[in-house]
Amino acid sequence: MWVMQPGILYFMLSVIFPIASAIEDKIACSKQDSRIATEIVEEVFIPIFDDTSNTVPTSCPLNPARYIYGDNEKHKLQEEPNRWSCQYCGKAFVTQDFLDNHFDNRHGDTILKPPKGVCLGDYCDILRCEVVDVLYSAPETCNQTQLDILKTKCEKTVKQCVPLYLSGMKKYSFINDMRLAVCAYLTCEKYSEKLLQKTSSVKLIIGLFVGVSCFFGAIIFFLLVCTDILIVEPEDSYQYIKKRNKVKDVKIRIPGEDAELRHRHRTTRYDSDSDR
Numbered sequence: 001m002w003v004m005q006p007g008i009l010y011f012m013l014s015v016i017f018p019i020a021s022a023i024e025d026k027i028a029c030s031k032q033d034s035r036i037a038t039e040i041v042e043e044v045f046i047p048i049f050d051d052t053s054n055t056v057p058t059s060c061p062l063n064p065a066r067y068i069y070g071d072n073e074k075h076k077l078q079e080e081p082n083r084w085s086c087q088y089c090g091k092a093f094v095t096q097d098f099l100d101n102h103f104d105n106r107h108g109d110t111i112l113k114p115p116k117g118v119c120l121g122d123y124c125d126i127l128r129c130e131v132v133d134v135l136y137s138a139p140e141t142c143n144q145t146q147l148d149i150l151k152t153k154c155e156k157t158v159k160q161c162v163p164l165y166l167s168g169m170k171k172y173s174f175i176n177d178m179r180l181a182v183c184a185y186l187t188c189e190k191y192s193e194k195l196l197q198k199t200s201s202v203k204l205i206i207g208l209f210v211g212v213s214c215f216f217g218a219i220i221f222f223l224l225v226c227t228d229i230l231i232v233e234p235e236d237s238y239q240y241i242k243k244r245n246k247v248k249d250v251k252i253r254i255p256g257e258d259a260e261l262r263h264r265h266r267t268t269r270y271d272s273d274s275d276r
């Protein structure tokens, strides 16, 4: 009797709570890690393929199409800051976590099961999620032995991602590009380096633009102010001098002119006198 009991209990439980059996084969995959990993993959890994007009092969575990919750992510809609709705059934939740739980509980059939499905969060170690994401704090000490193990995992992963139709030098250089983008950071010197993300290069361009505009703006402003000082100020003083001279002219010239006139009169008088 005592031996039977756990079996009966389990049977009863699985009849009453179908979820209990679902939990048993629930996949252990951190959605938070996976979201960060997906971001990094899209930021640094996918561009290698896009830039060379290649497609990510299905053999590649970093292929976002293989992400076990990829379909769930496509059925998420954030309608408002505190409203996340399920695009399978329309139910809405206050947080993304509640919606994630809803997917697990109600739409468990939509996940892409392993081995085809991959937990992208499991690649957070080689993708350095802890360095890239603010949610984590980067480790203070570096263990080269550990990083060597990660580097081996990284190179193995990267080799699975080479498009099958590439060969020879093209294949070699493609592997090298992937290594440089992902695996090269797995050394103590480079581990804490931030990714050279597209967003940061956009920021860099904006920063440069603003910097250059400010520089030329400053020059133009400086020139305007200086020409104001150099032109308006002398003009002012020039006009002041002119005005002062006019006043002087008037004061000086009028008696001068008068004298001249008088003189002229006199001369004419004399002339007429002499004519006479």
Ligand SMILES: *[C@@H]1O[C@H](CO)[C@@H](O)[C@H](O)[C@H]1NC(C)=O
Residues within 6 Å of the ligand: 143, 144, 145, 146
């Ligand atoms: C470094 O990592 C390796 C492998 O995980 C471990 O065996 C070793 O004890 C670590 N060394 C230090 C100094 O933490």
